[in-house]
Every structure is written in C-alpha cells, then in structure tokens.
Amino acid sequence: xxxxxxxxxxxxxQEGEDVSMNCTSSSIFxxxxxxxxxxxxxxxxxxxxxxxxxLTSNGRLTAQFGITRKDSFLNISASIPSDVGIYFCAGYSGxxxxxxxxxxxxxxxxxx
Amino acid sequence: xxxVTQTPKHLVMxxxxxxxxxxxxxxxxxxxxxxxxxxxxxxxxMFVYSYEKLxxxxxxxxxxxxxxxxxxLLNLHLHALQPEDSALYLCASSQFAGRxxxxxxxxxxxxxxx
Numbered sequence: 001x002x003x004x005x006x007x008x009x010x011x012x013x014q015e016g017e018d019v020s021m022n023c024t025s026s027s028i029f030x031x032x033x034x035x036x037x038x039x040x041x042x043x044x045x046x047x048x049x050x051x052x053x054x055l056t057s058n059g060r061l062t063a064q065f066g067i068t069r070k071d072s073f074l075n076i077s078a079s080i081p082s083d084v085g086i087y088f089c090a091g092y093s094g095x096x097x098x099x100x101x102x103x104x105x106x107x108x109x110x111x112x
Numbered sequence: 113x114x115x116v117t118q119t120p121k122h123l124v125m126x127x128x129x130x131x132x133x134x135x136x137x138x139x140x141x142x143x144x145x146x147x148x149x150x151x152x153x154x155x156x157x158m159f160v161y162s163y164e165k166l167x168x169x170x171x172x173x174x175x176x177x178x179x180x181x182x183x184x185l186l187n188l189h190l191h192a193l194q195p196e197d198s199a200l201y202l203c204a205s206s207q208f209a210g211r212x213x214x215x216x217x218x219x220x221x222x223x224x225x226x
Contacts, residue, residue, distance in 0.1 A: 031212040042116075042202050042217035043155065050212065088154055092211040099145075099168065100215060102154035 006089050006103030014111055019076040021106040023089035031092040032072040033100070034063050038085045046087075047074070076108075084110050115139075116218035118203050124224045127193060133221045135186040135203030141216075143209035144186040146178060147202040149220070155202055161186060162209035193225045 006023045013019060023032070031050055035043035047058050049065035049072060056063055060077045072091070076083055089103040116137045125131050135144065143162050147155035160168035161180040175197075177189040186203055200220040206213035 033214060035217075040200075040220075040222065042118075042200075042204075042220045045214055045216060048214050086152065090154075090215075092213075099157045099160065099170075104154055105152070107152065 004089060004091065004101055004103040006106055008106060009104065010107040010109065012109045012111060013079060015079060015081060017079055019079055019083070019108060020073065021087060021089075022071060022073045023091070023103045024071040025091070025093070025101075026070065027093045028069045029072075029091040029093050029101075030069070032063070032065050033090045034061075034072070034074050035088045035090060036085045037088065037105075043088060079108075079110055081110055081112065084108055116203055116205055116216050118201075118218035118221055120221055121219065122222045122224075124226060125190065125193065126226050127195070129193075130189070130191045132190065133188040133201055133203075133223075135188075135218055136184055137205040137216075138184055139205060139207075139216070140183075141205035141207050142183060143206045143213065144180060145204040145206075145215065146176075146186070146188050147204060147217075149200040149202055151200075155217075159188075160209055167209060190223075193223075195225050198223055198225045 004023045034046045037043040047063040052069045054065040062075045064073045086105045088105045090100045119134045146158040149155045158172045159178045164180045179187040202220045203218045204215040
C-alpha cells in the first residue's frame with residue numbers, strides 16, 4: 001500500500017517556540033488531512049487540503065499541500081502547553097486506494 | 113455538530129466473553145468506519161460501511177463482527193478475543209465513502225483483553 005513518511009517522530013520544545021513537521025510520499029496524493037490526538041481520545045481533524053500549493057490556516061496552525069503533491073507541512077506558531085499530543089498526517093493517494101493512509105505521527109512534547 | 117459518539121469508553125473482557133462496541137453519528141454521513149489503534153501508532157483500518165453495506169474488510173479475523181443497523185449506528189461485536197487484540201477501537205464517519213472525504217473520529221473504546 002501507500003506509505004507516508006512523517007517527521008520528526010518526536011519533538012521536545014519550549015513553550016512559545018514554533019513547530020514544523022512534514023509528511024512525504026513517493027506517490028502523488030489528492031488530499032491531505034492533519035489530525036491531532038491526545039491520550040485516551042480519538043484523532044481530531046485540524047486542517048484539510050485539497051489542491052497542490054494550497055496554504056490553509058486554523059488559528060496558530062498553518063498547513064500546506066506541496067506543489068509536487070507528494071508532501072505536506074504543518075506549522076504551529078507560538079506553541080502552548082495544550083498543543084501537546086500526537087499529530088498525524090493522512091491522505092488519499094491517486095492510486096485507487098479507498099481508505100486514508102496515515103503517517104506514523106509526530107509526538108509533540110512542550111516543556112514550560 | 114461533528115460528533116461521533118462511542119460507548120463504552122473502556123472495556124475489560126476475558127477471552128471467552130462476548131461484548132459489543134457501539135458508535136453513533138447524527139451528521140447524516142453515509143460512510144462509517146472501524147479502526148484499531150495500538151499505543152503511539154497510527155490507526156489501522158478494519159471495516160468500511162457505505163450506505164449501510166460492508167464495502168471494505170481489511171482481512172480482519174472473524175472474532176470481530178461488524179454490524180450497521182441503520183445509517184446512524186455502527187456496532188462491532190467481539191467474541192473469543194486474544195490479549196493482542198487489546199487496543200483503542202475508533203469509529204469514524206464521513207459524508208461519503210471514497211477518496212478525499214474528511215473523516216470524523218469518535219473518542220474510542222479502550223479495550224483490554226485478559
């Protein structure tokens with residue numbers, strides 16, 4: 001099946017710092033979705049991207065659909081303690097798969 | 113309202129028990145999903161229902177039996193599970209099944225098999 005390479009695997013940052021994470025694939029994706037998951041909860045949809053080059057913001061979060069359609073980036077500005085969690089990228093490839101492909105996640109830890 | 117409700121929140125069962133997980137959505141979505149998630153791993157697709165019909169079974173063992181009684185409800189019947197089946201079970205829904213749809217997840221059922 002399709003694979004998404006998400007990096008970094010984990011991040012230890014100070015409160016107030018900006019955060020960047022990304023997902024790449026060897027295949028073209030038609031849609032990118034970014035989710036956040038906190039312990040004991042299900043993933044919550046943060047941002048959905050549908051067009052190559054698209055840049056979308058949701059508060060302090062900004063995500064971009066790469067021009068090559070093989071990558072996507074999520075940035076978090078001025079991190080706060082409640083940003084802690086695991087961030088997953090997910091996408092639909094153009095290869096005919098019916099389900100979402102998930103990245104392995106980026107575990108964000110914020111030190112006050 | 114983008115809420116998917118799952119019950120119970122936690123479940124402990126023995127290997128000989130029979131139990132059911134329940135999921136409900138009132139967004140008018142026509143596709144519903146079951147995912148299994150191990151700690152700190154991404155969700156893994158188990159089943160997809162589209163218009164109340166099973167459209168995808170990702171080679172899931174028969175000890176997991178899904179059921180979609182109507183367009184708002186999705187059940188997962190469990191029987192003779194193994195300890196390695198312990199995981200967070202997530203229900204999700206989307207407007208339609210297929211590509212480019214946003215999936216909305218419930219809070220999950222944390223299952224422990226003893």
